Amino acid sequence: MRAAVLPPLEDRGGPAQPLLTVGGLVKHFPVKGGVFGPRRAVQAVDGVDFSVLKGETLGVVGESGCGKSTTARLLVRLMAPDAGTVIFDGESVGDALSLRDYRRQVQMVFQDSYASLNPRLTIEDSIAFGPRVHGVAARAATGRAHDLLARVGLEPRRFAGRYPHELSGGQRQRVNIARALALEPRLVILDEAVSALDKSVEAQVLNLLLDLKRDFGLTYIFISHDLNVVRFMADRVMVMYLGRVAEIGARDAVFDAPAHPYTAALLASMPKADPAERRDAPPLSGDPPNPIDPPPGCRFNPRCAFVEDVCRRTDPPLAALVPQHSAACLMASSGSGHSRAPEIAA
Amino acid sequence: MTPMIDIRDLSVVFGRGPKPVPAVDGVTLALAPGEVVALLGESGSGKSVTLRSLLRLHPASARVGGTIRVDGTDVMALSPRALADFRGRTVSMIFQEPRLALDPVYTIGDQIAEAVRRHRGGTRAQARARALDLFDRVRIPSAKRRLDNYPHEMSGGMLQRAMIAMALSCDPKVLLADEPTTALDATVQIQILLLVRELQREYGLSVIFVTHDIGVAAEVADRVAVMYAGRIVEEGAIADVIRSPQHPYARGLLDARVELAGGRDRLITIPGAPPDLADLPPGCSFAPRCARVSGECRTTVPPLAAPLGRGQVACFHPG
Structure with missing residues (x-):
């Protein structure tokens, strides 16, 4: 007997327990070298720890190759991590919590709205697919798909029977959002979900995401290269660089008083939209380095304006400056040997 | 002074059959030597098609009308051999995907x-x-x-x-840039923008810079032309357009910027979506999304006119 609805998901650990706790996440991709060459690996994610609180939006920023998308894919287990633990509301994923039950609670929206929909399914079938796999009767699943379409601003009578190619990019992304919500997840990972949209459409979809978060009590991980969008959406922000966390903290703390020189440079690189504020020199020179050969010591040291010898030797730990604001920089860690590091309190 | 680039009433129509697509419709734009103009618009606005017309990069099936003169040369009249000399020597181009x-x-x-x-x-x-x-x-x-x-x-x-x-x-005398920094990371984008600006000054280039990003336009351009559905809807000095946009679409784009949302919990949006180019409304293309729409807007395409002697706007209700 197929169910008419999905069983409701319960909050287990209460509001104070993080929804998601990630520890020591590692993913290396081996690269083919020559026959006698050294065996090398792209260190896409190399020891990442963070947690996501219930009901918040964690913004993740960084440049290409920083590991933000790999982190997202590891979190929804589109690939298996080499090492690390993921704890969802107190239960270890793949252990106490089965992957099937975990995946119902964590859904993802991708950047490419077209590639992430099956071109041969109507959009109502795409949205109903997940619930049906999880045992909901066909009729009930389709009814829910129609409700969700209406909820994301697509009138079901006009849109339910259409195919992805008949929709605009903004409409397709609304479908992807509806599909992500079909399983009533608690955590939604948005990986550059608005980056391919035109600016006037982007604003509409961001407003929709805020409404849905409030109405369904969702938690978001919002990944974007666009700092302005992250500043608008996020409660806390995590900055990644070459597979590591460079800085993490409350949004205003990170944006107004960045503790890592990379965060500061990234913020300073944003176009100002004011011709009176044009700069003469770029905040950083060079490209983000290749994650195959990260430099020894601090990974940012070759591009850093404050680099000292100690930075080339010592891998900076992610150290708390104040509670809830941490940075992986020797200048922020007392007694590190960097001339700008704070004194050790006597 | 004679302009380096003089585009008059350019139109480009793709496809024949029952539903041809008018990608560019009546674009007129002139650039002085050494001037940098940003063409700002969303996908399908005709900004890249306008740019490509300057090098005649369209497929043979495209119907192109109007005139384009670059440094006195009539681009439309060039023989294949003269066109090959012209490309790269007089006008060259950089692309989004090198x-x-x-x-x-x-x-x-x-x-x-x-x-x-x-x-x-x-x-x-x-x-x-x-x-x-x-x-x-x-x-x-x-x-x-x-x-x-x-x-x-x-x-x-x-x-x-x-x-x-x-x-x-x-x-070359003219550099055409088609979103050259869109695919780049933020810290690299600003390096390339500054490089383009510096080389432009050094070589005295006239530059048309196509972008969808107002911030990028503000970093490089002297003037900006905002495009919507194949037409220029507003044109003026970059600082003027950013400070006081006259066209409702330009205003909407500027108001929708997330960086202005500080403290607010919702963004200002332009309702609806850009129109289907093969099925444009008879009057102003922006009329179906516009808050200031009147009867006239639905029947007549507003001409690009100069209000207050500063810049130009194609709107019956500017301001």
Whole structure:
């Protein structure tokens, strides 16, 4: 007997327990070298720890190759991590919590709205697919798909029977959002979900995401290269660089008083939209380095304006400056040997 | 002063059959020597199609109307041979994806040298010396070694620098830039924008810079022309347009910027979506999304006119 609805998901650990706790996440991709060459690996994610609180939006920023998308894919287990633990509301994923039950609670929206929909399914079938796999009767699943379409601003009578190619990019992304919500997840990972949209459409979809978060009590991980969008959406922000966390903290703390020189440079690189504020020199020179050969010591040291010898030797730990604001920089860690590091309190 | 670029009433229509697509409809734009104009618009607004018209890069099936003169030359009238001389020598172009614009099986140095010899003649060694000099000017580190790189051996930012070097190899008077920084990371984007600005000054280039990003336009341009559904809807000095946009679409775009949302919990949005170009409304293309719409807007296309002597706007209810 197929169910008419999905069983409701319960909050287990209460509001104070993080929804998601990630520890020591590692993913290396081996690269083919020559026959006698050294065996090398792209260190896409190399020891990442963070947690996501219930009901918040964690913004993740960084440049290409920083590991933000790999982190997202590891979190929804589109690939298996080499090492690390993921704890969802107190239960270890793949252990106490089965992957099937975990995946119902964590859904993802991708950047490419077209590639992430099956071109041969109507959009109502795409949205109903997940619930049906999880045992909901066909009729009930389709009814829910129609409700969700209406909820994301697509009138079901006009849109339910259409195919992805008949929709605009903004409409397709609304479908992807509806599909992500079909399983009533608690955590939604948005990986550059608005980056391919035109600016006037982007604003509409961001407003929709805020409404849905409030109405369904969702938690978001919002990944974007666009700092302005992250500043608008996020409660806390995590900055990644070459597979590591460079800085993490409350949004205003990170944006107004960045503790890592990379965060500061990234913020300073944003176009100002004011011709009176044009700069003469770029905040950083060079490209983000290749994650195959990260430099020894601090990974940012070759591009850093404050680099000292100690930075080339010592891998900076992610150290708390104040509670809830941490940075992986020797200048922020007392007694590190960097001339700008704070004194050790006597 | 005679303009370096003089585009008058340009129209480009793709496809025949029952539903031809008017991608550009009546675009008129002039650039003085050494001037930088940003063409700002969303996908389908006609900004890239306008840009490509200057080098006649459209497929033969496209119907192109109007006139384009660059440095006195009538571009539409050029013979195939004269067009080949014109491309790269008078007007050159850089693209969003340098990886697609460069040949993967030749080294970057060889590709630049080939362009130099095609347009300026000289020996192989002279052409290579020229390529090396250009690599230094676009600040590619260890230029000599980099000349022997194939495109896949370079990062995105480095490759964009190499493409700029190639575009400047024959001393053009006009540089066309089609979203050259859109695919780049933020810290690299600003480097390339500053490089374009610096080289523009150094070479006295006229530049048309196509972008969808107001911030990028503000970093490089003297003037901006905002496009919507194949037409220029507003044009003026960049500072004026950003400070007080006159067209409701330009105003909507500026108001929708997330960086202005500080403290508010919702963004201001433009309702609806850009129109289907094959099925445009008879009057102003923006009328179905516009808060100031009146009867006149639905029947008549508003002409681009100059209010208050500053810039131009195509709207019956500007301000």
